[in-house]
Amino acid sequence: MATDTNKSGRxxxxxxxxxxxxxxDTKQVTxxxxxxxxxxxxxxxxxxxxPEDRNALEAALxxxxxxxxxxxxxxxxxPAACAILREALMCGADEAYLVTDRKAAGSDTLAxxxxxxxxxxxxxxxxxxxxxxxxxxxxxxxGPQIAEKLGYAAITYLEKLExxxxxxxxxxxIGTGIETDRVKLPALFTVTEKFGDLRPYEMxxxxxxxxxxxxxxxxxxxxxxxxxxxxxxxxxxxxxxxRCGFAGxxxxxxRIVSVVLAGGDYKEVAATxxxxxGLIGELIADHTIG
Amino acid sequence: xxxxxxxxxxxxxxEQEDGRLSDVPRELLGKGRALADRLGVxxxxxxxxxxxxxxxxxxxxxxxxxVHLVEDPALAVFRGKAYRHAxxxxxxxxxxxxxxxxxxxMGRDLAPAVASELRCGLTADCTDLQIGDYVxxxxxxxxKNVLLQIRPAFGGNIIATIVNARNWPQMATVREGVMKPLDxxxxxxxxxxxxxxxxxxxxxxxxxxxxxRRQSTVNLKGSRIIVCGGAGVGxxxxxRLLHDLAAVLGGAVGxxxxxVDLGYCEHxxxxxxxxVTVRPALMISCGVSGAVQHLAGMQDSAKIIxxxxxxxxxxxxxxxxxIVGDLNVVVxxxxxxxxxxxx
Numbered sequence: 001m002a003t004d005t006n007k008s009g010r011x012x013x014x015x016x017x018x019x020x021x022x023x024x025d026t027k028q029v030t031x032x033x034x035x036x037x038x039x040x041x042x043x044x045x046x047x048x049x050x051p052e053d054r055n056a057l058e059a060a061l062x063x064x065x066x067x068x069x070x071x072x073x074x075x076x077x078x079p080a081a082c083a084i085l086r087e088a089l090m091c092g093a094d095e096a097y098l099v100t101d102r103k104a105a106g107s108d109t110l111a112x113x114x115x116x117x118x119x120x121x122x123x124x125x126x127x128x129x130x131x132x133x134x135x136x137x138x139x140x141x142x143g144p145q146i147a148e149k150l151g152y153a154a155i156t157y158l159e160k161l162e163x164x165x166x167x168x169x170x171x172x173x174i175g176t177g178i179e180t181d182r183v184k185l186p187a188l189f190t191v192t193e194k195f196g197d198l199r200p201y202e203m204x205x206x207x208x209x210x211x212x213x214x215x216x217x218x219x220x221x222x223x224x225x226x227x228x229x230x231x232x233x234x235x236x237x238x239x240x241x242x243r244c245g246f247a248g249x250x251x252x253x254x255r256i257v258s259v260v261l262a263g264g265d266y267k268e269v270a271a272t273x274x275x276x277x278g279l280i281g282e283l284i285a286d287h288t289i290g
Numbered sequence: 291x292x293x294x295x296x297x298x299x300x301x302x303x304x305e306q307e308d309g310r311l312s313d314v315p316r317e318l319l320g321k322g323r324a325l326a327d328r329l330g331v332x333x334x335x336x337x338x339x340x341x342x343x344x345x346x347x348x349x350x351x352x353x354x355x356x357v358h359l360v361e362d363p364a365l366a367v368f369r370g371k372a373y374r375h376a377x378x379x380x381x382x383x384x385x386x387x388x389x390x391x392x393x394x395x396m397g398r399d400l401a402p403a404v405a406s407e408l409r410c411g412l413t414a415d416c417t418d419l420q421i422g423d424y425v426x427x428x429x430x431x432x433x434k435n436v437l438l439q440i441r442p443a444f445g446g447n448i449i450a451t452i453v454n455a456r457n458w459p460q461m462a463t464v465r466e467g468v469m470k471p472l473d474x475x476x477x478x479x480x481x482x483x484x485x486x487x488x489x490x491x492x493x494x495x496x497x498x499x500x501x502x503r504r505q506s507t508v509n510l511k512g513s514r515i516i517v518c519g520g521a522g523v524g525x526x527x528x529x530r531l532l533h534d535l536a537a538v539l540g541g542a543v544g545x546x547x548x549x550v551d552l553g554y555c556e557h558x559x560x561x562x563x564x565x566v567t568v569r570p571a572l573m574i575s576c577g578v579s580g581a582v583q584h585l586a587g588m589q590d591s592a593k594i595i596x597x598x599x600x601x602x603x604x605x606x607x608x609x610x611x612x613i614v615g616d617l618n619v620v621v622x623x624x625x626x627x628x629x630x631x632x633x
Contacts, residue, residue: 026445109414113406137443138564139414140398144370145406153495154370156399169499174368175395176307177503184495250411250457254424254438257449259582266596266606271615273623279595279611280627288572288593289515289539289628 010165013069014185016060016127017120019146020053020073020088022081023136049084052131054198056191059161060129061092061199067163070094072123076104076116079216085229089209090201097230098214103244104234109137111248113145118237120150127168128188132157140190147188155181158189295458296435298387299356300326303377304335304349305396307368311345313511314392316352316471318464321419322390323353323472328421329435331387332356338376340366343482350480353472357480358384362487367498368396374403376487381408383485386459388437390419393463401463411454412461413439417468417567417586424453436460446563446583467511467567508542508558514571515541518561518588521548522577522598523617529554531621532576538628544568546584562587574624576617580605597621 024045060071073088075081076099085096099119107115120128128150130143140156147154159178160171168183173192214229215222222228234244242248269275284290302322304315319335326333334356335349346357358380364372377400381389389404391397393415405412418440424433433455439462443450454460510516517536523529529549536543545555547562561568562584573591578584580596580603588594589608596609597617606612613620 024444026447108411109402110406110409110411135445137414139402141402141405141412141414144399144402148374148403148406154399154403155496156370157395173395174501176312176506177501179501180499182497182499187495250409250454251413251452252426252454254451254453256451259442259447259449259586266609266612269595269611269613271613271620271623273627275613276620276623277627277630279613280624280631283572283593284631290631 009067009163013067014063014126015069017072017074017123017125018057018060019116019130020075020084021050021134022047022077022084023050023134026135049087050131050134055193055195056129056131057088058198059191059195082214082229086209086212090205099232101234103241106246108249108251109139109141111244113142114243115239117146117149118239126185130190132190132192143190153183153187156190158191159194295385295387298385299332299334301386301389302335303391304337306339306342314466317469318390319353320471321469334358338365346482350478351474351476355480357482360485360487364489369494369496370399372494373400375492377404378407379488389459389461391463393465397463405461410457413452414463416441416462416464424455442586446586510542510544510566510568513542515539516544516570517541517574518544519549519576520546520578523554526554535621535625538625546578575605578605579603
């Protein structure tokens with residue numbers, strides 16, 4: 001990669017951290033995923049790489065393609081989340097780290113962003129990428145909150161990115177239109193699906209990383225060889241325990257109600273000329289139309 | 291609680307772009323009015339920008355008792371850090387008990403950053419807000435008159451009530467189109483309070499180079515009649531039929547997420563939890579199965595006609611009229627009947 005001569009980049013390229021999350025596939029909530037009491041059986045849902053975090057990884061990889069540097073994938077969660085870190089490695093991430101710690105259990109977005117920001121700090125990146133939001137909570141809060149804690153510029157709803165030395169040229173969706181920003185690094189971006197799909201696995205990397213493990217998956221011992229997933233605890237990254245997990249989470253769930261559709265109490269209209277004429281007549285009579 | 295803020299104001303962020311308010315601030319003021327009245331405290335709108343004082347009258351007419359006005363050239367265009375800085379300063383100075391933002395692109399950029407700096411709770415994308423009491427199940431500590439923040443989660447399959455009873459202020463973003471604005475009361479006035487942005491010496495690492503506004507041709511929220519298509523429409527060509535039906539009714543065309551994902555219609559037409567929330571006088575739903583996340587965005591429509599070949603489709607559970615049949619047969623019959631009756 002000729003980074004020195006690439007005027008869009010800079011010497012040495014950019015270090016990017018991509019925050020990724022393993023989530024239950026909420027689009028697959030079917031009958032089997034609902035328990036008899038109407039709550040969701042999370043275990044029955046496939047755990048997937050959060051869709052927009054895939055776009056975020058693609059954003060980081062595309063910067064590395066053009067300008068050089070490295071891409072670090074970072075996830076927080078249970079040991080099972082190593083599955084998506086392996087996917088990230090197979091798609092092109094240079095390094096992968098899992099923050100896993102009982103102290104992190106019960107974290108809301110504020111505590112999660114605190115813990116992740118502490119982990120990100122370790123790598124002192126130029127760029128941080130997050131998916132716009134995760135499909136289990138749809139909050140879109142963790143990204144902007146990580147940026148605030150790091151003191152990085154935050155650009156939400158990223159669709160396109162170009163690099164210009166110590167600046168980035170970012171195109172983002174502002175809801176009422178499209179905005180182009182010039183952003184001073186370091187910066188964090190939350191990425192939408194418009195950025196483009198994550199590239200497929202590279203066969204060479206699949207062979208190399210398919211058995212990559214974190215110590216927690218390996219009986220606690222450091223796995224042999226280079227193909228390993230780094231593991232971080234809250235202590236490792238200098239977290240204040242009072243700001244992690246339940247203790248560090250100002251919000252609490254007061255109650256949860258599953259959505260049960262009542263009713264079915266509709267008036268059936270025959271799909272015939274008579275039926276439909278009658279329906280339109282009714283709607284005109286009660287001034288819904290006309 | 292760190293301090294007693296039970297007499298603090300209820301605040302609504304009155305977002306503006308190019309000196310114009312969208313419907314969102316008025317919707318938030320509609321809900322904010324009810325919350326403030328319940329608590330017996332003033333309702334205030336926070337208006338930020340450059341030379342936007344003229345918008346205050348609209349906010350008073352929409353229910354605000356007070357407008358906190360922050361004007362600064364650095365706030366002319368929304369930039370997260372500048373707005374965050376000014377907002378956090380304002381909250382620290384005035385100590386409101388509740389702050390509500392629209393769950394718009396701007397609100398979802400600003401609110402998390404403000405909450406992060408203040409280290410307070412924030413609940414995203416609420417569909418309802420209420421005042422109520424909360425007992426911490428672990429400590430049995432009781433909290434009176436806290437903000438109950440109600441939102442769908444898990445792809446809309448559950449409705450969660452969230453509280454943040456121990457940290458001030460209590461903050462939430464609210465989905466667009468969900469809250470009802472009050473009828474405007476022209477001539478209603480209130481107190482205008484000016485504040486400095488406090489941005490001197492604050493480096494803002496973002497320059498806005500260009501904004502291209504989308505020329506939106508779709509106005510779902512403002513439509514009395516909506517024809518909505520789902521995956522069952524089958525093709526982009528078949529979607530024409532829905533446009534034809536909407537045309538004879540003077541309505542708009544929307545789509546489910548499935549229809550948008552399949553490329554049958556544009557993203558801006560998407561109705562549901564991840565799209566627009568609508569409550570038209572008449573919703574004609576064609577080939578929509580009725581995923582929970584879609585129903586969340588349309589079930590408050592005054593009248594719902596569902597057309598689906600599958601008698602067991604969940605859409606019939608929210609329908610007032612159901613037609614079990616092929617929309618390619620039914621929709622032309624509807625168009626014919628409407629034309630004949632001269633509706």
